[in-house]
Amino acid sequence: MNPELQGRVFPPTEPYLVGREKVREFARAVFATNPINLDPEAARAAGYDDVVAPPTFAVVVQEQTLAQLLAEPDSGIDFSRVVHGDQRFTSTRPIVAGDLLTATLTVSSVKTLGAHSMVTAESSIADAAGEHVVTAISTLVVRGED
Amino acid sequence: MAAPAFDGLTVGDMVAERSFALTRDSLVRYAGASGDFNPIHYRDDVAHEVGLPGVLAHGMLTMGFAVQPVVDWAEDPGRIVDYQVRFTRPVVVHPKLGAVVQVVAKVGQLDADARVARVDLTVKVGDETVLGKAQVRVALD
Numbered sequence: 183m184n185p186e187l188q189g190r191v192f193p194p195t196e197p198y199l200v201g202r203e204k205v206r207e208f209a210r211a212v213f214a215t216n217p218i219n220l221d222p223e224a225a226r227a228a229g230y231d232d233v234v235a236p237p238t239f240a241v242v243v244q245e246q247t248l249a250q251l252l253a254e255p256d257s258g259i260d261f262s263r264v265v266h267g268d269q270r271f272t273s274t275r276p277i278v279a280g281d282l283l284t285a286t287l288t289v290s291s292v293k294t295l296g297a298h299s300m301v302t303a304e305s306s307i308a309d310a311a312g313e314h315v316v317t318a319i320s321t322l323v324v325r326g327e328d
Numbered sequence: 329m330a331a332p333a334f335d336g337l338t339v340g341d342m343v344a345e346r347s348f349a350l351t352r353d354s355l356v357r358y359a360g361a362s363g364d365f366n367p368i369h370y371r372d373d374v375a376h377e378v379g380l381p382g383v384l385a386h387g388m389l390t391m392g393f394a395v396q397p398v399v400d401w402a403e404d405p406g407r408i409v410d411y412q413v414r415f416t417r418p419v420v421v422h423p424k425l426g427a428v429v430q431v432v433a434k435v436g437q438l439d440a441d442a443r444v445a446r447v448d449l450t451v452k453v454g455d456e457t458v459l460g461k462a463q464v465r466v467a468l469d
Contacts, residue, residue, distance in 0.1 A: 211361035212392030213348055216399050228404055237408040238392040266387050270412035
């Protein structure tokens with residue numbers, strides 16, 4: 183892996199419009215049962231504008247930034263050797279249907295441990311007003327040649 | 329809605345417990361919902377070619393459902409302010425038998441100033457832990 187990736191900031195992704203049915207589809211796929219994830223009226227009763235996305239929904243938006251990283255011509259990352267090591271979401275507020283989200287990727291660290299490399303990718307996700315919503319942080323392990 | 333009161337919590341309290349029965353259908357459903365169409369999550373031949381014991385659940389699927397018992401306990405998904413996991417072991421999903429993942433959630437730490445409870449998850453298939461350092465921070469009143 184190219185150590186010069188560390189500190190690189192990528193251009194913001196195309197805006198992602200969070201659809202109500204996408205939130206409900208994702209919620210069902212992760213076995214969510216809370217009505218605030220599924221029922222717009224329950225969400226409004228709890229003070230939200232529309233259904234609230236499950237805590238890991240941001241991965242759908244983050245995915246666009248990881249695609250940017252893997253497509254970077256000088257990354258030196260062999261996608262077939264990538265294993266997901268760690269994942270974290272740190273929220274200012276939950277994602278709600280109707281949000282228009284943009285993600286900006288920063289490669290916060292690149293480390294080499296023996297034959298393996300580890301890259302930590304932080305995707306900061308903001309709404310249409312530019313306010314922070316959630317930061318998704320992935321550590322990817324790139325396994326060395328066996 | 330009656331969310332749990334911060335002041336009523338003690339470190340070590342078990343707040344939720346649930347088991348999840350995964351089938352291959354669960355993986356296909358998650359692939360569609362998330363957009364992660366890596367074939368190791370639905371094709372045995374591809375999984376075996378790359379040296380895996382079988383088709384695996386998406387790590388992000390396991391992360392996604394493991395927090396749900398805490399969401400139900402907190403009564404509002406918006407109370408989850410931070411959630412992290414380490415993927416320690418893959419979950420192999422048998423074509424007929426599926427896989428059963430057991431989640432136990434206990435209070436790990438209490439931040440009285442922020443009124444945030446850290447809830448630690450134990451996530452296992454049988455005796456094997458599949459998510460390590462699985463921590464959910466929940467903002468409470």
